[in-house]
Structure formats: structure tokens, C-alpha cells
Amino acid sequence: MSTSPVSRVRNRRWPAAVTALAFVLAGCGSADPNVGGGSAAAPFQPVAQEEGSEITIWVDATRVPAVKAYQAARPDVKIKMVTYSGGANGSNELQTKVQLFDRTGSGWPDVVWPNTQDISWATAGEKPFAAPLDGLVPQSTLDGYADGALERCQVNGKLYCLRNDLAQxxxxxxxxxxxxxxxxxxxxxxxxxxxxxxxxxxxxxxxxxxxxxxxxxxxxxxxxxxxxxxxxxxxxxxxxxxxxxxxxxxxxxxxxxxxxxxxxxxxxxxxxxxxxxxxxxxxxxxxxxxxxxxxxxxxxxxxxxxxxxxxxxxxxxxxxxxxVGGGIWMVSSHSKNLKAGADFVQWVTTNEDFLKTSGTYPADKSAAKVWLEKQASENYFAADVAPVFEAAAGQVWPDWAATTQxxxxxxxxxxxxxxxxxxxxxxxxxxxxxxxxxxxxxxxxxxxx
Amino acid sequence: MATRSTDRPRRVNAGYLFVGGYTVLLLAFGVLPTLYAIWLALTNSRGQLVGLGNFTRTFADPRFLPAFANIGLYLVFWLAALLVFVVLLAIMLHGRMRRTTATLRFLFYLPGALAGVASIVVWLILLDPNASPVAPLLKLLGYQSLSATIAPGNLPVLFMIIAFWTGAGGWIVVMYGALNNISHEVLEAARIDGATVWQLAWRIQLPMIGKWVAYMLILAVAAGTQLFMEPQLVSTASFGQISDSWSPNQLAYQYAFAANDFHGAAAISVDLLLLGLICAVVVVFRTGLFDRD
Missing domain, CATH: 3.40.190.10 (Periplasmic binding protein-like II)
Known part of the structure; x- marks a missing residue:
């Protein structure tokens, strides 16, 4: 009698709300993020290619000269350079950004200078961020890298990166x-x-x-x-x-x-x-x-x-x-100009004239030779480092997991x-x-x- | 009669206009993201409801409790420092001569005007005994290198100092404004009654700005639990000597961007939301913040 129709409706709504809440909280799916995920990569399907389109390259501050040298050597290629942390000191900036790009469906760079850990997530999932480079880079070029140098780039039989330098x-x-x-x-x-x-x-x-x-x-x-x-x-x-x-x-x-x-x-x-x-x-x-x-x-x-x-x-x-380190270059699988991206990563890792000026030991064997000759000619070191470097390059213990996430x-x-x-x-x-x-x-x- | 009926709607409309801008921003950047986070926290990546699964899963993570313990300790220091020093400095400022006050207010506020990241970088230099202008003091305290200064046990206090330096100035200015609101007659009367400066502060000024203090506490708890930038930057600058999941917000960041697990990250942010809400409710009811005078 004293309960108004309105409050009676309210009273009836309560159990419904509680039931709904209980249903939400009980759930039915598994909260384990690893269930169902991690499926193997589907065969690589490039996006529609646009010949001659601009490529965006993300590099750390140390790699800026590489992009500039490439631009000078190939003035007709349209390049947009972006400097970022390069994943230094364990920062996962690239991964953070790529995951946001994945959610929004755009914004990926074409070529990146990642940190070594990035190889792990960038090659995982149904559509990995890294583009397989097999076919884009000629086998003769690949044969030029130091023995084992490309090992960390190989995942499930595909090549996902090119090695910049060795850090034996x-x-x-x-x-x-x-x-x-x-x-x-x-x-x-x-x-x-x-x-x-x-x-x-x-x-x-x-x-x-x-x-x-x-x-x-x-x-x-x-x-x-x-x-x-x-x-x-x-x-x-x-x-x-x-x-x-x-x-x-x-x-x-x-x-x-x-x-x-x-x-x-x-x-x-x-x-x-x-x-x-x-x-x-x-x-x-x-x-x-x-x-x-x-x-x-x-x-x-x-x-x-x-x-x-x-x-x-x-x-x-x-x-x-x-x-300790040993950098790599990756090309994005979302790139509209895979050809230009692949040409860039090839050039910066194998061009002898450019690489001899770098502070790091090139992964490409013939570039490494030129680099070592330059070191010897500069007379900075008290003895020739060439024989030591060349021998040590092949002595890195292979079982240490260098590319874990x-x-x-x-x-x-x-x-x-x-x-x-x-x-x-x-x-x-x-x-x-x-x-x-x-x-x-x-x-x-x-x-x- | 006629004038009133035309006046009133116009005033109401103006009110909506003033609130409107804020409401739109609140909805877009406050309410909707919160709802999205709650939805993410209750589901998995296949869109299925998982109940509290994400909450229990993140709670069982060995990094979860240490992160909350870190932030808890930090909050204790931070809130205590904020309460004591902001109120104290504001009252002292209020008692000063007009010209000195203006200068001091400006000085207090100045660090807050620096962008957040920049002010932390300043601290990275200050804390490194090899670069710091206060190096002799650091060395006197026994810190010979940056890694010694940022030893894990020092972190809550260090972050408190940084946060106080960057954030307290604004609150001092707010409290100063609140103190200015106290009627001059009340203070005059108290003085005539023979109140000392101390009694004036304790019995008149502090109770009268109590609601402002409560308001500051609520916002400080909310901001404090979300500590992210300070540990993140110090960690990067020290080549990772501080865990990348020192604070809950960092842990959430790790979930979202290192493990690509936005649902676990959302669960942790909802934890933080609840923590902030509970603290706010306690403060509101204990201090009567919403009571009308």
C-alpha cells in the first residue's frame, strides 16, 4: 500500500541488476592471455605496393648519418627520417608504438633500427610486424655477411632482418x-x-x-x-x-x-x-x-x-x-614500398665507403675488411685489431638466447x-x-x- | 514578473555553456576511457567475459604486490610532506609582507611550470654526485655515484622529494588563495582576543581551509598512485637499475606494451581507480567536504 508503483519497479530491477553483475563477474572465457594466441604466421601478403612512394625510417641518434649518407647516394628516393630512442637501455618504445599502430591500423614506419629484443615480438603473431626479406635481398648479398651473423634474424626459416654490425x-x-x-x-x-x-x-x-x-x-x-x-x-x-x-x-x-x-x-x-x-x-x-x-x-x-x-x-x-649488441635493421610488413626499404637496409649494411666510417664492426665481410684496413691506417690502436676481431667474430657462444623478448x-x-x-x-x-x-x-x- | 521570466532561462543557459566544455572533455578523456578500461578488464582478447580473471591473474603476478608496496610507501611520505609543508608554507607566506609574498609565491610555483619530464631530468643531474651542484652534500651522506644515490631503499623518499619540488608549488598558491578567503575581521578579532600566531594558524586558519586540504589530499592520492614518469625516467637514465615495474602504473605499461596484454593492464588500472575512489570517499566523509556551510 505504501510502496508506490515506481519503487516497486525499482525493487524488481535490483535482482535483475545483481544477476547481470554476477554474470559479468562469473565470466565464461579464459583470462589467460596465452590461450588461443600465438598462432603461427600466415604466409606473407604484402600490402598494395606504390612504386617510388616515400619511406619513413626510424633510427636512433647514432644511425642518423647512415640515413643521410644513403640519401646522398640515392637522391631520388623519398625519405622521411624520424629519430627515436632506438630501444636503448631496454626501452620498448618501438613495440609500444607498433602495438598502438596495430590497434589503429596505420602509422607504421617502413624501416626501423630496433633493439635486438624487438626481433622476438616483431616476428610473432598472425601478421608479424617485420617483413620477410627472402626474395627482396639477393642471396649473393646474404652470403656476404659474416658466418652466423644473420642467425638472430632467422625465425621459422625466414629472414626478418639484416645485421648491421658485430659486437664480439x-x-x-x-x-x-x-x-x-x-x-x-x-x-x-x-x-x-x-x-x-x-x-x-x-x-x-x-x-x-x-x-x-x-x-x-x-x-x-x-x-x-x-x-x-x-x-x-x-x-x-x-x-x-x-x-x-x-x-x-x-x-x-x-x-x-x-x-x-x-x-x-x-x-x-x-x-x-x-x-x-x-x-x-x-x-x-x-x-x-x-x-x-x-x-x-x-x-x-x-x-x-x-x-x-x-x-x-x-x-x-x-x-x-x-x-654486446650488434644492431639490426627491419623492414615493416605494412610498407607500401618494400623495394625501397629493402634497398636501404642492404645499402647501409653493406656499403663499404659508408661503413668504413662507422664506430662498429660491420657484419658484412667485405665491408669489415675495408673497415679494419681503415682502423689500421689510422694508427689509433697500439696493434692491428684485425686478426683478433676476425677470429672472435666466429667464437660467439651460439646458445645464449640473444633474441628473447x-x-x-x-x-x-x-x-x-x-x-x-x-x-x-x-x-x-x-x-x-x-x-x-x-x-x-x-x-x-x-x-x- | 516579466523581466524575471526572461532573465532566468538565460542564466541557466550560460551555466550549461560553462559546464559544457568541461563535461565534453570529462566524457571524452575521463569517463569513456574509464568505461573502456573496465570493459577491457572484464574481457579477454577474444571479447569473452572472464569475470575477475584478469584481476586474480594480475594479483598473482610476483611483481604486483611489490609495486603496490612501493607506491604505498611513497604515498605515505608524499602525503605527509604535502600536508605538513604545503600548509605550513602557505600560512607562513600569508603572514609575510606583501612584496616578499609575491616573490616567494612565484618562486614556489616556478618548478611546477617546468614540463614534467624536464624537471625530472633536472633531478637526474642533481642526484648524480659527479655532476650535481650539491655533490658535496651527497658525498657527505655517503653517496659516491648515481647508482648509490638511487639505491632501492632511497627511492620512495627520492620520488617524494621530486614530486614535492615539481608539484607542491601549485598547491601552496592554492592554499594561499584559500587563506585569503578568510575574512579579515575574523583574524582581527582573534588577534584582539590575544591569539598568538601559532594559535591563529592552528585554531582559525587551518580549520577554515580544511576543505581545501581535503581536496588536495584526494587529488594527491589519485596523482600519487599513478606515479609513472619518475621511476620510468630514472630507470632509463640509470641503464635499468630500477625495475621496469616499480610502480603499478609501470606494471600496467609492461602488461600493455611488453606483453601485448591490454586486459591485464586494464585490470591494474581499475585497481588503481578503486584505490583512488576508496581514498576519496574516506576523505570526503571524514572531512565533510561536500557538506554545505
Missing amino acids: VVLWYNKPLMDQWGYTVPTTWEEYQALGEKVAREHPGYLVGTAGDAYSEEIYFWASQCPASVLTGEKAVRVDLRDAKCTRMASLLDTLMTAGSMARTTVFDAGFIANNASKVLLMPGPSWYGQVLFNETFKTPAGQIAAAPPLKFAGDQETFTGS YSQEAIYSSTILPALTAGDTLTSKLPDWQTAIEQKARSLGYQVN
Whole structure:
């Protein structure tokens, strides 16, 4: 009697609303993002091609000269250059943008300078972002790249990128200083450790390396053949830092950090450049250290720095080394001018006249030869780096998963570096590192075993 | 009579006009994205309803709780600093001479005028003992390198300092405005009654700007839980020494753009929305923000 018709209707609506809400909350589908996804790529279907149309090229600041040199060599090609972070320091800018372009259906660049991790997502899905380059780049050109250089570009039997440069790790050293102190360049990690301890005693303050770089794991643990991540399937990895090949390197680095001849900060730290750069006796590092670090950043005078072959453990049969970076170029599968894109990536990775001016070791064999000749003619290095570089290029341990969707550098950086700064040992942090890799891999849909 | 009937509709129309612009923007950039996020959070990539699946899934992520713990600690520092210092500085500012006040107000506001990213870059330089103008102080505190300054334990306090520096100035100016609203007669009467400066602030000024403080708290909680730029930039600048999922917003970003999982990301943003709403409701009811005077 007192209930008005309106409120009665309202009362009746309530159960309906509750039921609807319950239905929504109960759901019926699976929330697992990996269910049903990850289907294999369909055969590549290019979009309608427009001969001579403008291509957009995304590069980081370092690669701007490459685009300019290409434009100068091919003035008739219409190019729009965009500079972006290049995915430096583990940023996933390209992936972020491409995923938004995928959602809006437009905006993709034609050619990109991605980071190595980008290869993983860019070749996955039903319509991968990267265009397969088989057929667009002649086989004779492909044969010109260093052995194994294109391996990280090959996914499911298709070639998705071209390799710009190799970043094989060698042993850098200060030749006049080594000679003056009567030290011989070590050839094994055991000798290296002994020398490091000796340097700490005899010449305190001098360094034989640093464990405090974001990529220190690629210099030391990769060379030690540590299974920090080994691909066992398309989306499956083995992560085992308890392996003796990891613990041996951790304890070597710990010994030298305790002794004082192994730094705990990055070589690009302003403090390191100011205080430690002139005190580097030995430094395992990638081939680009020569020009980019010693010459341009440390401003080490000519005639001091030389490269020795990568170190090996006395008990190992074979010498293996690591790799820090080694850039790639990708062409977008959405490009309306695949021909121009493919021509660009070919030109910048193989043109000898252009590549000899770069700071990095070209992946193309004949360009690398010209590059090495130029290095020798400039007399910056205290000894010819050519034989060391050429040999080390083929010694990179192939099992280290360099193209997982997660970056080992970012994980090492966030789990190990703060601990090293706080004075902890690497060995004590291996379990944390292990957990961090496993969690990151799982969060991206990898199966970890 | 005749004049009133023509006057009233016109005033109403003008009101709609004023509110209209805001409403359109609120709908386009506030309400609709929120609804879209809620829809994404309840579905999967095949458009099926999954109930709370995305919420339980993200909650079980080992990065989820640490991210919320980080942001919780940060909020404690940030809200405490904001409450104490903004009110204190505003009251002190109000007591100053007119000319000094204008200068100080300008100085307080200045950092806020810098674009967000730029002001964080300033801090990256300030925090690096090798580049900082306050390097002696940092070294005195035992920090010899940027990685030592940004040790994980220091982060909540560091982000609080950065956020205070960039954001508090605006609030000081707002509080100053609120203090100006207090009738001069009330303050005069209190002074005649023998109130000290302290009593004046505590018993008259603070209670009278209470609603402004509550309003600041609500917005500060909402902004604070969404902390993204500071950890993201410091992480990039330190070559990744800070986890890429330090704050919940960063974790959501990782879900959306590293794992291509917009549904998980939406679930985390809805978590943040609920957190902000709960805090707002508590503050509104405890302070009587919506009560009419």
C-alpha cells in the first residue's frame, strides 16, 4: 500500500541488476592471455605496393648519418627520417608504438633500427610486424655477411632482418702499461684472475674490468657459457644460474671485486670517466669499445689500446665469447614500398665507403675488411685489431638466447647492479637473478624449465 | 514578473555553456576511457567475459604486490610532506609582507611550470654526485655515484622529494588563495582576543581551509598512485637499475606494451581507480567536504 508503483519497479530491477553483475563477474572465457594466441604466421601478403612512394625510417641518434649518407647516394628516393630512442637501455618504445599502430591500423614506419629484443615480438603473431626479406635481398648479398651473423634474424626459416654490425667481445688492454709493468696478456680466465689479483696488490686503483655495466652479463657470463637463458623451443627457455658455468664466473668476478681491481660501476658513469678511465689496464668488452669507449668517451690517446683474443677457461675445449649488441635493421610488413626499404637496409649494411666510417664492426665481410684496413691506417690502436676481431667474430657462444623478448641487460641491471653498489657479492645474488629471469620470462608467456 | 521570466532561462543557459566544455572533455578523456578500461578488464582478447580473471591473474603476478608496496610507501611520505609543508608554507607566506609574498609565491610555483619530464631530468643531474651542484652534500651522506644515490631503499623518499619540488608549488598558491578567503575581521578579532600566531594558524586558519586540504589530499592520492614518469625516467637514465615495474602504473605499461596484454593492464588500472575512489570517499566523509556551510 505504501510502496508506490515506481519503487516497486525499482525493487524488481535490483535482482535483475545483481544477476547481470554476477554474470559479468562469473565470466565464461579464459583470462589467460596465452590461450588461443600465438598462432603461427600466415604466409606473407604484402600490402598494395606504390612504386617510388616515400619511406619513413626510424633510427636512433647514432644511425642518423647512415640515413643521410644513403640519401646522398640515392637522391631520388623519398625519405622521411624520424629519430627515436632506438630501444636503448631496454626501452620498448618501438613495440609500444607498433602495438598502438596495430590497434589503429596505420602509422607504421617502413624501416626501423630496433633493439635486438624487438626481433622476438616483431616476428610473432598472425601478421608479424617485420617483413620477410627472402626474395627482396639477393642471396649473393646474404652470403656476404659474416658466418652466423644473420642467425638472430632467422625465425621459422625466414629472414626478418639484416645485421648491421658485430659486437664480439675481445680483451682490450693498455699495451704500454702492460709492457712497462712486465705483465703478459692473459689467455685464460684463470690467468686473468691471477693478474687481476696481482694488479690489485702492485698497482692499487688500476682496473682489469667492471661488473657494473648493464651488459656485464653479456661480457662475462655469455663468454663463460652460462645458461642464463637458452632457447629450448619457440617460447621455451632453460634458465639455470646454478650451473657450474655460471658460478665459476660469479666467483671470479667476486674475487676481483673484493681485491679491488674489478669495478662495480658502469664505464659510462661520469665518475668512472673522470676517475677511472685512465686507470684501465685490461677490459674485456665488445669490439665497439675501441672507437666508441676508448677513443670517443675516455679520450685515451692513440697508441695505447690494443685488443687480445677472447679468454677461455683452462678446462674448456673451445674458446667462446660474448656479444654486446650488434644492431639490426627491419623492414615493416605494412610498407607500401618494400623495394625501397629493402634497398636501404642492404645499402647501409653493406656499403663499404659508408661503413668504413662507422664506430662498429660491420657484419658484412667485405665491408669489415675495408673497415679494419681503415682502423689500421689510422694508427689509433697500439696493434692491428684485425686478426683478433676476425677470429672472435666466429667464437660467439651460439646458445645464449640473444633474441628473447625480455632483455637480460634490464634484468641484470635491476637485480644485480644495486646489490653490487651496496657491496654484496654476485654469488649471493645468483638466486635472486635466477628468480628475476624466470619471472620476467613467464610474464611474457615463456615456458621456463 | 516579466523581466524575471526572461532573465532566468538565460542564466541557466550560460551555466550549461560553462559546464559544457568541461563535461565534453570529462566524457571524452575521463569517463569513456574509464568505461573502456573496465570493459577491457572484464574481457579477454577474444571479447569473452572472464569475470575477475584478469584481476586474480594480475594479483598473482610476483611483481604486483611489490609495486603496490612501493607506491604505498611513497604515498605515505608524499602525503605527509604535502600536508605538513604545503600548509605550513602557505600560512607562513600569508603572514609575510606583501612584496616578499609575491616573490616567494612565484618562486614556489616556478618548478611546477617546468614540463614534467624536464624537471625530472633536472633531478637526474642533481642526484648524480659527479655532476650535481650539491655533490658535496651527497658525498657527505655517503653517496659516491648515481647508482648509490638511487639505491632501492632511497627511492620512495627520492620520488617524494621530486614530486614535492615539481608539484607542491601549485598547491601552496592554492592554499594561499584559500587563506585569503578568510575574512579579515575574523583574524582581527582573534588577534584582539590575544591569539598568538601559532594559535591563529592552528585554531582559525587551518580549520577554515580544511576543505581545501581535503581536496588536495584526494587529488594527491589519485596523482600519487599513478606515479609513472619518475621511476620510468630514472630507470632509463640509470641503464635499468630500477625495475621496469616499480610502480603499478609501470606494471600496467609492461602488461600493455611488453606483453601485448591490454586486459591485464586494464585490470591494474581499475585497481588503481578503486584505490583512488576508496581514498576519496574516506576523505570526503571524514572531512565533510561536500557538506554545505
